[in-house]
Amino acid sequence: MKQEKIFGVVFRLLRPFWPVVVFATVVGILGGLATAWLLATINAGLHDGDTISFSLLARFAGLCVLSVAGTAISGAINSIFGQRIIAALRKDISARILRAPIAALEAHRSWRLMSVLTGDVDTVSAFTFNFSGYAIALAITIGSFAYLLSLSTVVFLLAVVSLALGIVINMISQRAWIRDYQEVRVAQDELHKQYRAITDGAKELKISRPRRERVFGVLLSGAADRIAALKSRAMRLHWIADAAGSAVFFVMIGLLLACRKQLGIDNAVISGAVIVLLYVKGPVEQIAGALPVFDQARISFARIAALSAELDQHEPNIPLLADTGGNAPIPAIQSIELRGVTYAFSARDDIAPFILGPIDFTIHAGELLFIVGENGSGKTTLIKLLLGLYMPQQGSLLHDGIVVMPEDRDRYRQLFSTIFSDYYLFDDLVYGALPEEAGPHLQRLGIAHKVRLQDDHFTTTDLSTGQRKRLALVQAWLERRPVIVTDEWAADQDPDFRRVFYEELLPELKAQGRTLIVISHDDRYFHVADRIVRMENGRIVEDDRVQRPRLVEGEVP
Numbered sequence: 001m002k003q004e005k006i007f008g009v010v011f012r013l014l015r016p017f018w019p020v021v022v023f024a025t026v027v028g029i030l031g032g033l034a035t036a037w038l039l040a041t042i043n044a045g046l047h048d049g050d051t052i053s054f055s056l057l058a059r060f061a062g063l064c065v066l067s068v069a070g071t072a073i074s075g076a077i078n079s080i081f082g083q084r085i086i087a088a089l090r091k092d093i094s095a096r097i098l099r100a101p102i103a104a105l106e107a108h109r110s111w112r113l114m115s116v117l118t119g120d121v122d123t124v125s126a127f128t129f130n131f132s133g134y135a136i137a138l139a140i141t142i143g144s145f146a147y148l149l150s151l152s153t154v155v156f157l158l159a160v161v162s163l164a165l166g167i168v169i170n171m172i173s174q175r176a177w178i179r180d181y182q183e184v185r186v187a188q189d190e191l192h193k194q195y196r197a198i199t200d201g202a203k204e205l206k207i208s209r210p211r212r213e214r215v216f217g218v219l220l221s222g223a224a225d226r227i228a229a230l231k232s233r234a235m236r237l238h239w240i241a242d243a244a245g246s247a248v249f250f251v252m253i254g255l256l257l258a259c260r261k262q263l264g265i266d267n268a269v270i271s272g273a274v275i276v277l278l279y280v281k282g283p284v285e286q287i288a289g290a291l292p293v294f295d296q297a298r299i300s301f302a303r304i305a306a307l308s309a310e311l312d313q314h315e316p317n318i319p320l321l322a323d324t325g326g327n328a329p330i331p332a333i334q335s336i337e338l339r340g341v342t343y344a345f346s347a348r349d350d351i352a353p354f355i356l357g358p359i360d361f362t363i364h365a366g367e368l369l370f371i372v373g374e375n376g377s378g379k380t381t382l383i384k385l386l387l388g389l390y391m392p393q394q395g396s397l398l399h400d401g402i403v404v405m406p407e408d409r410d411r412y413r414q415l416f417s418t419i420f421s422d423y424y425l426f427d428d429l430v431y432g433a434l435p436e437e438a439g440p441h442l443q444r445l446g447i448a449h450k451v452r453l454q455d456d457h458f459t460t461t462d463l464s465t466g467q468r469k470r471l472a473l474v475q476a477w478l479e480r481r482p483v484i485v486t487d488e489w490a491a492d493q494d495p496d497f498r499r500v501f502y503e504e505l506l507p508e509l510k511a512q513g514r515t516l517i518v519i520s521h522d523d524r525y526f527h528v529a530d531r532i533v534r535m536e537n538g539r540i541v542e543d544d545r546v547q548r549p550r551l552v553e554g555e556v557p
């Protein structure tokens with residue numbers, strides 16, 4: 001990823017806050033400079049004879065107020081806006097994730113996203129929280145050195161040489177730290193992956209001792225220990241550099257005291273220089289201590305910016321804040337068509353990519369369509385294309401005969417309620433659903449004794465696997481959208497309910513005018529479909545209307 005692009009993203013994120021951040025920093029710098037001037041005033045007071053003049057006292061008081069107020073105001077503003085920047089960052093990344101094409105999100109592993117959303121954003125947060133402190137420390141250092149120069153060129157040069165030595169020592173330790181910190185972030189990604197394994201895979205790990213030992217003993221502990229080793233090596237180096245820097249400072253003060261006669265420096269200058277040098281040692285160490293934090297923040301910022309840039313190809317017209325749901329009319333369809341559509345996953349390693357298509361295929365409103373075929377034949381990929389989640393690489397998706405353009409995709413997707421095989425169960429109802437209808441549906445799906453709707457939330461989602469899927473179906477039912485898409489919905493249902501689903505619920509939904517696209521392996525129930533589309537190796541190999549025997553008058557179907 002190019003540096004300019006990273007900086008572009010960083011600047012864009014910070015832009016709304018520039019004026020206030022600059023103001024806080026300027027106030028902090030003024031406070032820092034006032035502190036340095038205060039030191040000069042104290043030194044002047046020490047050598048002002050027996051009585052201290054009023055003007056000196058007034059200057060002392062004024063500088064005290066400036067120093068204290070500047071530091072406090074700058075710190076307060078900075079921490080408020082530091083937190084706002086972090087909130088903006090969190091929202092920006094989340095918005096990018098919501099607007100990114102599904103294929104781009106699938107290419108990212110979820111633990112990588114979580115690692116950026118938590119680890120990297122927190123690191124940047126820690127830095128911004130202290131930002132004004134660093135600016136003030138820098139201002140005190142610059143002001144103090146300016147005062148040293150006004151006192152004596154020799155003292156100033158000596159101080160500059162010792163500071164330069166300290167900087168060189170710190171830079172050497174810093175370089176090692178930057179190299180290590182990149183590795184720390186890689187290990188942190190691995191740690192997040194293993195955190196997911198021990199939470200999402202808790203049951204499997206209870207049952208499989210070898211896997212548990214490998215996950216904990218090798219992978220998780222390995223990542224945690226690697227991070228600890230790298231960070232403690234970095235901190236050791238940092239403290240050694242810090243101690244060496246301090247030693248250089250004290251040696252310089254010693255030199256000044258020992259050689260003041262030879263250097264021709266009088267006592268007033270020496271006392272002023274020593275006061276300033278001893279005072280400025282704190283801010284200098286604060287800046288040196290900030291360098292690792294600064295580097296971590298820089299690397300984390302680069303990772304955030306890289307992720308932001310990778311997710312930059314967002315889909316157009318995806319509203320996130322506008323409250324559009326409540327009054328939006330329920331959209332209607334006549335037909336959905338895939339015309340000459342192909343889609344290929346990118347090749348990984350030496351494995352040939354899966355290619356779907358070319359597909360020509362039309363669904364008409366009110367159809368009860370089954371998509372069937374072996375595992376891996378492309379059924380889920382086909383519905384992701386139908387839903388407008390994957391973009392056809394060739395050909396087009398049409399709604400009522402009109403090509404669905406990128407800017408219309410979000411509106412088009414509002415036609416559908418979906419229950420994927422890896423669905424996410426939300427515990428609330430959103431606009432479009434009528435809460436008062438929930439009870440009968442929960443009853444109908446046999447879960448009314450377990451879960452109710454309270455306000456717009458279901459009382460629980462702690463249900464069995466099959467019951468959770470029934471709750472997802474209740475939600476799809478209540479959403480009143482014209483097309484319902486289910487991917488192996490009945491796979492977790494008991495035989496009785498499986499029959500209810502195919503022979504009662506699907507026909508009932510169809511009778512209400514819904515279009516139903518059902519991925520199924522249940523060949524016992526294929527007869528309920530109006531039409532069966534069979535997939536094989538990414539192609540449609542059969543597309544048949546189901547022939548039902550004509551009923552003789554008075555015959556019960």
Ligand SMILES: Nc1ncnc2c1ncn2[C@@H]1O[C@H](COP(=O)(O)OP(=O)(O)OP(=O)(O)O)[C@@H](O)[C@H]1O
Binds near residue numbers: 345374377379380381
């Ligand atoms: N994100 C992905 N990246 C790369 N290849 C993928 C991805 N998702 C699916 N595939 C590949 O595409 C092929 C079709 O997958 P798809 O999920 O569409 O099959 P399916 O017919 O729904 O299978 P199943 O009945 O097992 O659910 C598979 O061979 C799979 O390996």
